[in-house]
Amino acid sequence: VQLAESGGGSVRSGGSLTLSCKASGYWDSGKYCLAWFRQAPGKEREPVASIAADDSAKYAGFVKYRFIISHDHSRHTVDLQMTNLTPEDTGTYFCAAEYPGNGHCVLFAKFYDYWGQGTQVTVSS
Secondary structure (H helix, E strand, O other): EEEEOOEEEEEEEEOOOOEEEEEEEEOOOOOOEEEEEOOOOOOOOEEEHHHHHHEEEEEEHHHHHEEEEEEEEOOOOOEEEEEEHHHHEEEEEEEEEEEEOOOOOOOOOHHEEEOOOEEEEEEEO
């Protein structure tokens, strides 16, 4: 499985960005988890959101209704719409994928076997 992110960039505080990730290669349309993680300089990678094949989504607490994760079954893509961005949202955002046997997703990095290269998001004050 290959994952390719796009959509990163630089915005001012309060601005918006939409990140996209496309999966190619193996694809299990029945049971998959697609997720976004982020990593700020000097900090550990942290989960942002995940979405399962059944459309169930999970969000990290800091998201606070500012981000929306969505996916396209047919295009094998997952998007992350981010609004009201703050400088604390600055970091490299990674797309991740997994195909769990029970179809349930978790917001835990070690759960995911497939990762993209990341896309940079910079929010200035």
